[in-house]
Amino acid sequence: MSVDRYEAVIGLEVHVHLASRSKIFSSSSTAFGEEPNSCTDPVCLGLPGALPVLNRAVVDAAVRLGLAVGSHIRPRCRFARKHYFYPDLPKGFQISQYEEPLCEGGAVEFRVAGESRRVRLTRIHLEDDAGKNIHDDSGVSFVDFNRAGVPLVEIVSEPDIRSAEEAAEYMRALRTLVRMLGISDGNMEEGSLRCDANVSLRLHGAEKLGTKAELKNINSFKHVREAIEHEIRRQAVVLDRGEAVVQETRLWDPERGLSQSMRSKEHAHDYRYFPEPDLPPLAVDQDWIEQARASLPELPESRYRRYTGALGLSAQDAGVLTSEREIADYFDAAASACAAPAKKLANWIINEVLARVADPRALAAADLPVPPVALAELVDLVEKGTLSGKLAKDVFGRMWQEKRRAGEIVVSESVAVVSDAGLIEEICQKVVAACPDEVARFRAGQGKLLGFFVGKVMKEMGGKANPKTANEILQRLLG
Amino acid sequence: MAAPQVKGASIAELADGVRAQKWKARELVESYLDRIARLDGRLGCYLLVDADGARRRADQIDATVAAGRDPGLLAGVPIGLKDIFVTRGLQTTAGSKILRGFVPPYESTVSARLAAAGAIALGKLNMDEFAMGSSNENSAFKPVHNPWDLERVPGGSSGGSAASVAASLCAGSLGTDTGGSIRQPASLCGVAGMKPTYGRVSRYGVIAFASSLDHPGPFGRTVEDVATLLEVIAGHDPCDATSIPSPVGRYRQACDAGLAGMRVGVPEEYLQAGMDPEVEAAVRGAIDEIARAGAKLVPVSLPHTQYAVATYYLVCTAEASSNLARYDGVRYGHRTAEASSLEELYSKTRGEGFGTEPKRRIILGTYVLRSGYYEAYYGKALRVRRKIADDFRAVFDKCDVLATPTSPTAAFKLGERQADPLQMYLADIYTVAPALAGVPALSQCCGFTKGNLPIGLQLIGPPLGEEAVFRVAGEYQRRSDWHKRLPEDPS
Secondary structure, three states: OOHHHEEEEEEEEEEEEOOOOEOOOOOOEOOOOOOOOOOOOOOOOOOOOOOOOOOHHHHHHHHHHHHHOOOEEOOEEOOEEEEOOOOOOOOOEEEEOOOOOOEEOOEEEEEEOOEEEEEEEEEEEEEEOOOEEEEOOOOOEEEEOOOOOOEEEEEEEOOOEOOHHHHHHHHHHHHHHHHHHOOOOOOOOOOOEEEEEEEEEEEOOOOOOOOOEEEEEEOOHHHHHHHHHHHHHHHHHHHHOOOOOOOEEEEEEOOOOEEEEEEEHHHOOOOOOEEOOOOOOEEOOHHHHHHHHHOOOOOHHHHHHHHHOOOOOOHHHHHHHOOOHHHHHHHHHHHHOOOOOHHHHHHHHHHHHHHHOOOHHHHHOOOOOOOHHHHHHHHHHHHOOOOOHHHHHHHHHHHHHHOOOHHHHHHHHOOOOEOOHHHHHHHHHHHHHHOHHHHHHHHOOOHHHHHHHHHHHHHHOOOOEOHHHHHHHHHHHHO | OOOOOOOOOOHHHHHHHHHOOOOOHHHHHHHHHHHHHHHHHHHOOEEEEOHHHHHHHHHHHHHHHHOOOOOOOOOOOEEEEEOOEOEOOEOOOOOOHHHOOOOOOOOOHHHHHHHHOOOEEEEEEOOOHHHOOOOOOOOOOOOOOEOOEOOEOOOOOOHHHHHHHHOOOOOEEEEEEOOOOOHHHHHHHOOEEEEOOOOOEOOOOEOOOOOOOOEEEEEEOOHHHHHHHHHHHEOOOOOOOOOOOOOOOOHHHHHOOOOOOOEEEEEHHHOOOOOOHHHHHHHHHHHHHHHHOOOEEEEEOOHHHHHHHHHHHHHHHHHHHHHHHHOOOOOOOOOOOOOOOHHHHHHHHHHHHOOHHHHHHHHHHHHHHOOOOOHHHHHHHHHHHHHHHHHHHHHOOOOOEEEEEOOOOOOOEOOOOOOOHHHHHHOOHHHHHHHHHOOOEEEEEEEEOOOOOEEEEEEEOOOOOHHHHHHHHHHHHHOOOHHHOOOOOOO
């Protein structure tokens, strides 16, 4: 098999749960993990006579997403019914959008191994989620309709993706984006972010697209990569044998790490779309769009460019800081209160702060032990020389544990660096006098022994000597 | 206290009597329950009689009156609900076996509004299955017999709603009209019934047949009764996104407003050679009477009328195939006794649960909507539908109300047209265009055939022009006494 002969052409359809309190077309709660069928109402259960009423907050979230990726927001869009039979689909159709989606065009920008990528979007539309079938061991099936009617946006990309890794990074970028926008928690364990992938292969340099297969049921970054890699290999084997790829829908089985054919093109569903007669066309006027635009936070790519540009951070650090809205917000808040170079602040956040939280979203907590301004104060104390790096780490640990400010710890427990040259010189003379052998060897050319003397001085002074001052004095005494 | 005479009684006199403590709501309920017990075996109007619930409600109303409070415009008035309105705790079937045993956990907006105004629901009225039919013969449970001739149909699909009012088995009722299902049975049973403007009355809790065409509306002995019921049920409902927010008109007042300055249009397409001569004579007579009452008659044309039936059957079957997809045996209603696969669960449940007419329309609608044919059928039907609506818009520049027949014939015999669904569909010719256009239309009695069968006059208004319709209907009724004729109680 020679996967390398082929270029993969991949388009993703990503479904994102929008974080609204109530469902897209009715008033019951969207809470996850509740008692089965406790968050339901006549509308989301599809009871006879029930009618959908659109939740405006959901539209607002989708408009914000559309604006963030540069989509055209249609001034008038429509909902459509998409029909198929399945026990978790209570109405016998899904309310989606078909010919007139809310958002058209746009693009998502992100990086793969530092290289920037741009994936164009076809459309973003609104729809309702289905319930969930649960099968027990005795062969009986149950349906939980708590998820039925939870608002979804479907983000359909153009076939601009060329590798499994790129697909995973694209999905990661979408997740970061929706979280930055505050329109979804992007929680994959709870099914808030799911994707279907359209994959085809063609010989490098060929223009014509190959026959595609659609992979369904992909719900983690890991699975995106595995499922697409597997599909690329599968199609390469078929093509290498001189056979044709069958246009079909395949179901990814993450447990077994392979996909199975669900239905061929001939058996593709005819969804019998038609405009949803129970919902009037949705009008989104310019005022609405401008209000949504004004409420957009600074987006990940813009932050990334700012961090790597004016602030001079490395690509890697900027990547970490922009991976979650809460981290970037923390960094920005600290940076605006901090005189030290951004690079130093970034190191503190990445090495110390993030090491102490299990979930970066905790950085938004009001009772965070070390809020951004407190970290800024600590980093500035290091910058001014009041604290050495090592002392500062100890102080940070105590700040985190005791929820105290750096200045307070330094003053009340005199942990600050001693920069009094007279005092340091006194100790240095003592150390030099006590170590005649080392002095002799240093003078004979073993320059690296300077570290030995600095260590001795530090030990004598409980680690509080200003290392720069101690260095200078020792070099003079030994010189 | 005088014993209430409920046969032929109007809503206003019954409610006034309750408020004035001339009689008790409980007495009204007992009188109607007694009539139902004696007569409905021959008529078949009710699918379910909620005697206990009605008595309980009546006692509450009487207690309210005794406490000196006003129970509302419909104080103690016993009414019937087409079995398409969901009623909390009371089985609702839409005339279909597939919903047998379905007890809704919620109440339709309009039945809740009636109750809040003091009305008492006696039970659920018979109908064509999922409101599909013009004769009530498509009820999965039993046919309804026309009170004027038990061998004849009451019309449909709201056959039970019309016949129960005609036979005084309730003082007024609610039905739904998708292509004529209020007006045609009102016409065939000699009562008044109105299909209001689309969106004027909430559809929340009304089991859907064709969503863009379903119009809930009232039946009454008189046009004032219809106006009264409409004032109670009309108005914006936040649970129905197609509901219109504008304020409700003064329909009762309009019935007495006279015809000064009114222009009544007579569309040539609706009075053509070939229609039943007795119907034509009665309708022309009514139009002449309206002219004598002071209205100016204006000959008008609705040129796309000939496409209305075809358009209607494309739109309504497409929407029906979608709306009826939810009846799959998974959550409520009928489920087949045994199925070895999911597909079998669906096909057996639906095969057993649906009658012939819903199956026919589901198949037609599925065909209409299939991929690649949408534009040829549904898309084209929507465009023609706009043309038909434009016809009405243009005509209402020249006149205020249109007067036409409701049905080309009086009531036909049970079984007579069942073998020929196309003939049955064509009988909707005068009622489907106003349904497609969403404009208000009322049917009232304007005469009888030599065989003593009622004939209906249809009055059509512009969107939200219910008041204009009631002005003409009220004036015509004042100048005629057809509405005072009552069918003999079946023996």
